[in-house]
Structure formats: C-alpha cells, structure tokens
C-alpha cells in the first residue's frame with residue numbers, strides 16, 4: 234500500500250501546524266510512522282489521498298455512529314446551510330435538538346448547547362462549583378474530559394493524590410483542587426469523601442470509559458459515587474461525551490436505570506443482553522437508578538459537526554447566565570449546521586433503534602477477535618460496551634488505568650500497521666476505543682476479523 238501523497242502532505246503540514254496536526258492523537262505518536270491524509274468517506278469506508286480504501290473503525294473518534302455521509306444528515310446540513318450558516322440569535326433547531334436530548338437522557342431537564350466536549354466539561358465544572366460554592370473536584374485516572382486545565386490531571390497512581398498537572402501551562406493552582414482517584418475503586422471514593430467531603434463540589438466520571446481504551450464502570454463503583462456525592466452535597470457529573478447515544482440512546486445512565494431495578498451485575502454482560510432484547514432505548518422513563526446530577530455530551534449529538542452540551546435538573550441549570558450568575562457563552566453555540574446534523578442523527582437513532590443490530594455486530598467482532606488472538610497465541614483482553622470496543626494487548630483483565638497502562642503498546646503498534654496494510658483503519662493508540670457504526674455490514678466485520686487474524690499471526694512471532 235502506497236502512502237506517497239500522505240507523506241508529502243505531512244511534510245508540508247509539519248511546517249504549518251505543530252506536529253503537523255490540529256489534534257495530537259492524529260500524529261500517530263502511539264503507533265509510530267506517519268499519519269494518513271484523507272480525501273473523503275462514505276458509509277463504513279475512508280479513502281485516503283493516495284486512493285487507498287479502509288474499513289473505518291474510528292468513526293471520527295465516536296461521532297459517526299451512522300457511518301459517513303448518511304443521506305438524512307447530508308440533506309439536513311445542506312438545507313440548513315442554504316438558510317444561513319449562523320445568526321447569533323435563537324432558532325427553532327435549537328429547541329428541537331434540546332428537546333431530543335431532554336427526552337432521551339434521564340438526568341437532563343434543561344440543556345445548554347456548546348461547541349465541543351471540552352467546552353461542555355469545563356462549563357459543567359464551573360456550574361458545579363458555582364452551584365455548590367465549593368472548589369474541589371474528583372476525577373479518575375485514565376478518564377479524559379477534554380483539555381480543561383483543572384481536568385488535565387491523571388496522576389495514574391492508585392492512591393488518592395492531589396493533582397499534579399499533566400501539561401506545562403497548567404498551573405499548580407488550577408490542578409490543586411483536583412483529586413485523582415482510581416477508576417472502579419469504590420473504597421477510594423468513600424475514603425476521599427470521608428476526608429474532604431465538605432470541600433468537594435463534584436465528581437466527574439466516564440460511566441463507560443473510552444479514553445483508556447474501553448473500560449466499563451462497575452455498578453458497585455458508580456453506586457458508591459452516587460451515594461457518596463449525595464450524602465456530602467456534591468454533584469455527580471457523568472461525562473457521556475463518548476458514551477451518550479453510543480452505548481444506548483439515552484447514554485450509559487439509561488442502562489444503569491434498568492440495572493438498578495433489580496440486577497446487581499456490572500454494566501458489561503447484563504447490558505449486552507438488555508441491548509439485545511431491545512429494551513435499552515426505552516429505559517429512560519420511570520427508571521432513575523444511578524442518575525447523575527449533571528451530564529456532558531458531544532460527539533454523536535453533532536453528527537460529525539462541532540457540538541457539545543451540558544444538562545441537568547432545571548433547578549441546577551437555572552444557575553447559568555442569563556437566569557443565574559454562572560457565566561458561560563458562545564458565538565457559535567447552537568449553530569444551525571451543527572444542530573441540523575445533530576437533529577438528523579438523533580432522529581435516525583430514535584426512530585430506527587439500531588442498538589440491537591449494533592450489539593450483534595459488535596459481539597460478532599469481539600468473538601472473532603478473541604478467536605483470532607487465541608489462534609495466534611497472542612494475549613488479548615477485549616473491553617466492550619455495545620459498539621465501543623478495545624482489544625487490550627495484556628494477559629490480565631483491564632479495569633482501571635493501572636491495568637490499562639500495563640498493556641504491550643509496541644505490540645499494539647505492530648497490530649495497527651498490520652491492519653492498515655490490509656485496508657482496515659483502527660484507532661492509532663492502544664488507549665482509544667474503536668467504534669462499530671450502522672454502516673458496517675457483517676461482511677465488513679468479517680473482513681476486519683480476517684485482517685486481524687493475519688495481523689495477529691504476524692506479531693505472534
């Protein structure tokens with residue numbers, strides 16, 4: 234496979250942009266080699282500027298759950314563009330997208346639209362602090378919430394450590410109020426609240442983590458978070474920028490609602506069966522199991538255009554300007570093109586309920602990858618929730634950042650390039666989830682499994 238045009242384009246890009254990219258993961262730092270430049274996409278496929286075709290497994294890192302260029306989305310955006318790209322004044326489309334979100338997500342009565350997931354989490358944190366009058370934030374090692382200063386702290390230590398910034402330019406001050414705990418560790422949550430309870434404004438968590446690879450939050454862990462935050466007057470924030478409308482129409486919280494009605498198991502296996510029976514999408518009404526106070530969204534709700542959102546009970550959201558005093562604004566927030574793409578995407582998801590077939594396809598991929606790895610004699614652990622999946626190159630289960638960071642990333646890199654050579658485009662890092670879309674067919678999934686089988690056999694030796 235020839236990548237000559239990509240090679241030339243990257244050489245030029247490096248003179249124009251830091252590292253040649255506008256977002257660092259795209260530079261292939263996790264797998265080595267040089268990034269591939271894309272020309273266009275269609276359904277489940279990406280086409281690079283050298284004319285190579287790939288089965289797309291990253292879906293723009295999550296948004297493209299309907300695949301690329303879904304006709305309903307293309308038509309909606311074209312129609313919106315002809316009516317004006319941006320007004321800086323209210324539109325009916327904003328009502329419509331807000332209504333779809335409020336109806337779908339159990340914790341949201343009112344929502345504010347922003348332009349990215351990062352903006353959503355930054356705003357949610359500010360609101361939590363403004364609402365509670367407290368400063369401390371709890372986050373979990375290996376969870377990513379965008380490049381918000383106070384959340385760019387991962388520490389990765391199993392003990393509760395007060396935050397040390399991950400990036401130059403993030404001051405000690407902005408990270409000092411962030412407490413980093415181990416993911417899936419209910420005891421760490423209880424200890425932190427015992428010690429710092431009255432100072433904690435909020436705990437923010439990915440209920441299904443996608444940014445250390447796909448790691449499912451256990452019901453026990455999420456229940457502890459719900460209980461401790463409630464007991465100490467802190468807010469629980471679910472960052473569902475990735476999991477929202479991905480693992481179920483109403484996000485992970487709609488699945489947790491079902492679970493809480495009687496099941497005690499973790500999200501993973503029981504959720505799969507709920508999705509398979511097609512009940513997950515209707516879970517929101519009446520089931521308020523592990524419901525967060527605040528929820529952040531992004532990715533899918535923009536259908537591939539830049540969008541984010543944060544929402545909560547009306548009583549909390551009414552603290553945001555202009556009703557309340559917590560400042561948050563945006564020139565392009567609620568943008569007509571982005572809302573059009575989001576509305577079109579959510580309506581297809583709501584009306585077609587593609588979650589049961591997505592579950593079947595993703596389970597097929599999991600089984601195929603597990604069998605291929607076994608055949609090749611390579612230790613791989615699959616983390617999966619619905620159509621989010623990560624093959625961890627590890628011989629022990631991955632449940633938190635400690636176990637995730639023990640993966641054989643060099644082996645993952647060789648697997649990655651083995652797939653690229655065979656026309657499959659997986660995430661360019663061990664620590665990013667892959668996504669199955671409604672545009673993938675069984676034949677596409679079987680082609681991925683076949684390519685993975687060959688790539689795994691290559692790296693076994």
Ligand SMILES: *Cc1c(COP(=O)(O)O)cnc(C)c1O
Nearest residue numbers: 349350351377378379472474475
């Ligand atoms: C992608 C992501 C973000 C950041 O969203 P951007 O649109 O990239 O700013 C925040 N939280 C989670 C869980 C994400 O997956």
